Every structure is written in C-alpha cells, then in structure tokens.
Amino acid sequence: xxxxxxxxxxxxxxxxxxxxxxxxxxxxxxxxxxxxxxxxxxxxxxxxxxxxxxxxxxxxxxxxxxxxxxxxxxxxxxxxxxxxxxxxxxxxxxxxxxxxxxxxxxxxxxxxxxxxxxxxxxxxxxxxxxxxxxxxxxxxxxxxxxxxxxxxxxxxxxxxxxxxxxxxxxxxxxxxxxxxxxxxxxxxxxxxxxxxxxxxxxxxxxxxxxxxxxxxxxxxxxxxxxxxxxxxxxxxxxxxxxxxxxxxxxxxxxxxxxxxxxxxxxxxxxxxxxxxxxxxxxxxxxxxxxxxxxxxxxxxxxxxxxxxxxxxxxx
Numbered sequence: 001x002x003x004x005x006x007x008x009x010x011x012x013x014x015x016x017x018x019x020x021x022x023x024x025x026x027x028x029x030x031x032x033x034x035x036x037x038x039x040x041x042x043x044x045x046x047x048x049x050x051x052x053x054x055x056x057x058x059x060x061x062x063x064x065x066x067x068x069x070x071x072x073x074x075x076x077x078x079x080x081x082x083x084x085x086x087x088x089x090x091x092x093x094x095x096x097x098x099x100x101x102x103x104x105x106x107x108x109x110x111x112x113x114x115x116x117x118x119x120x121x122x123x124x125x126x127x128x129x130x131x132x133x134x135x136x137x138x139x140x141x142x143x144x145x146x147x148x149x150x151x152x153x154x155x156x157x158x159x160x161x162x163x164x165x166x167x168x169x170x171x172x173x174x175x176x177x178x179x180x181x182x183x184x185x186x187x188x189x190x191x192x193x194x195x196x197x198x199x200x201x202x203x204x205x206x207x208x209x210x211x212x213x214x215x216x217x218x219x220x221x222x223x224x225x226x227x228x229x230x231x232x233x234x235x236x237x238x239x240x241x242x243x244x245x246x247x248x249x250x251x252x253x254x255x256x257x258x259x260x261x262x263x264x265x266x267x268x269x270x271x272x273x274x275x276x277x278x279x280x281x282x283x284x285x286x287x288x289x290x291x292x293x294x295x296x297x298x299x300x301x302x303x304x305x306x307x308x309x310x311x312x313x314x315x
Contacts, residue, residue: 019069
C-alpha cells in the first residue's frame with residue numbers, strides 16, 4: 001500500500017510503532033521494521049549514549065528504515081539530537097516540546113522530522129517550521145495525552161496542513177486503520193498493541209494486565225496538574241486520583257509516579273507502577289509477533305478500504 005508516508009519513509013506499510021519510553025527499544029523497533037512498518041526507538045528520559053547503543057543494535061538486526069522518538073523535555077535532548085545525526089538515523093519523531101531548535105541540523109543531515117501534535121495550531125506551527133509530516137494523537141492513547149479525541153483531531157489537522165498526517169490514539173486493528181484513512185490520515189501510529197508483541201521486552205505482568213484489560217479499565221491521572229497520563233487502573237492510580245481530588249500539590253503527586261513506568265515495564269510491579277495503555281486495551285487479546293500484528297491490521301484495513309485502495313493478501 002503506497003501513501004505519501006510510505007514513500008517518504010521508504011517503508012512497505014503505513015504503520016508506525018509508537019516511541020514508548022522503556023518499551024520501544026531495539027528488539028521491538030527492529031521487529032516492526034522487519035515486518036514492513038517503521039520501528040521506533042523511544043529515547044524517553046534515557047541518556048544519549050544509551051540511545052546510541054540502541055540505534056546500533058537496531059542496525060545490526062535490520063537494514064530497513066527505523067526512527068528515534070525524542071522527548072524534548074529530556075535533559076539530554078541536545079545530545080540525543082546530535083546522536084541521531086552522527087548515527088545516520090533518517091527519521092525522528094518528537095514529543096513534549098517544539099523541535100524547531102534542531103530542525104536546521106536535522107534537515108542538513110537528511111533526517112525526516114515528524115512531531116507528535118495534539119492540536120491544529122501546533123500542526124500548523126510544525127509545518128511552518130519544516131516538519132515532513134505530523135502525528136495527530138488523540139486522547140484515547142496511552143501515556144501523556146492531549147484534550148481532543150482522534151475522531152475530532154485527525155480530520156481538522158488533515159484540513160489544516162499540506163504535509164501528510166499520521167493518526168494515533170485508539171487504533172489497534174484494521175477497523176481503526178481504515179477509519180484513520182477515512183478521516184484523512186495517510187498512516188497510523190500504534191503503541192498499545194505493540195506493547196503485547198512477542199518481541200516486546202515488557203515484563204510479563206504488564207502484558208498480562210494489558211491483555212486482561214476491558215474497555216473501562218483505563219484512568220487519566222494528572223488532569224489538575226496539566227500533565228494528564230492515561231494508564232490502566234491499579235493501586236497507584238487510585239491513590240493518585242484520591243490525592244488529586246483532595247487538592248494535593250504537584251510535588252506530592254510526583255512522588256507517586258517518579259520511576260513508576262520503569263517499575264511496571266522492567267520490574268513487573270503492576271500494583272504500584274504506571275501501566276500505560278490506551279483506551280483500546282480491551283481489543284488486545286493475546287501476545288503476537290509484530291509481523292502477525294501488522295499483517296492482520298493491513299489485511300482487515302485493506303478489505304475495508306477495498307473500494308478505494310484495492311484488496312489483496314499481504315505477504
């Protein structure tokens with residue numbers, strides 16, 4: 001399936017893996033890229049040399065395109081931005097800030113820049129700044145979220161900018177894929193379903209909790225602090241929401257979440273850790289290899305979009 005995104009990134013299918021901190025490391029990124037999508041290394045709050053090591057490991061595992069997601073609030077964002085250039089990475093997605101300070105350097109190096117945005121205004125700003133595409137991420141997604149739903153955000157962004165739009169948030173299967181294209185997207189970014197991939201290094205406790213989750217099992221913490229995060233309900237979210245309702249200050253709330261994602265992903269503490277997942281967690285029924293996940297999404301999505309894009313078996 002060809003779109004402006006597949007042509008821009010040199011990938012087979014318009015499916016991009018989300019750059020999830022602690023989750024999106026070299027094993028997952030390489031597996032998604034090998035399956036025809038775009039694997040992403042999530043830099044999160046990691047140091048620059050760790051990101052360099054991850055990049056080199058992906059290169060050892062695949063010769064297909066992959067990218068790096070940079071959280072611009074990372075204290076080492078400057079160094080990571082330079083590592084991307086030094087290591088010849090060709091795609092960068094960004095979050096938690098404005099990447100304009102790195103744009104000239106990346107453009108000189110031939111890096112494709114794709115910021116994650118949550119509003120039309122930010123999409124327009126990124127286009128003016130030279131972004132090659134944008135990821136329009138709705139609040140259905142896991143982790144840090146905006147205030148608009150995918151259904152509302154994607155078509156408004158698609159109308160507002162000329163660069164390609166990638167839809168994210170609430171997409172886990174071919175139905176979500178087809179819906180995103182009907183809204184004006186030219187690719188999808190998927191996070192939660194890839195958390196449960198066979199190649200994902202996420203702790204088995206985390207995967208089991210995700211697979212068991214129902215439609216109503218996610219909660220949003222941090223609405224009063226201006227840093228809302230969606231995750232699966234557990235002891236930590238209940239305590240956070242109680243304190244938030246009682247008017248606890250930001251520093252007190254931060255104590256609950258400091259290091260909590262690593263606690264869940266790496267150590268398997270799904271009681272006190274943060275089990276980030278989107279609202280489509282209820283659609284994730286089992287652990288599957290990345291190739292199988294992408295094949296299912298593409299076959300179902302192409303069948304639904306068949307009148308426009310044609311049908312056929314995805315190898």
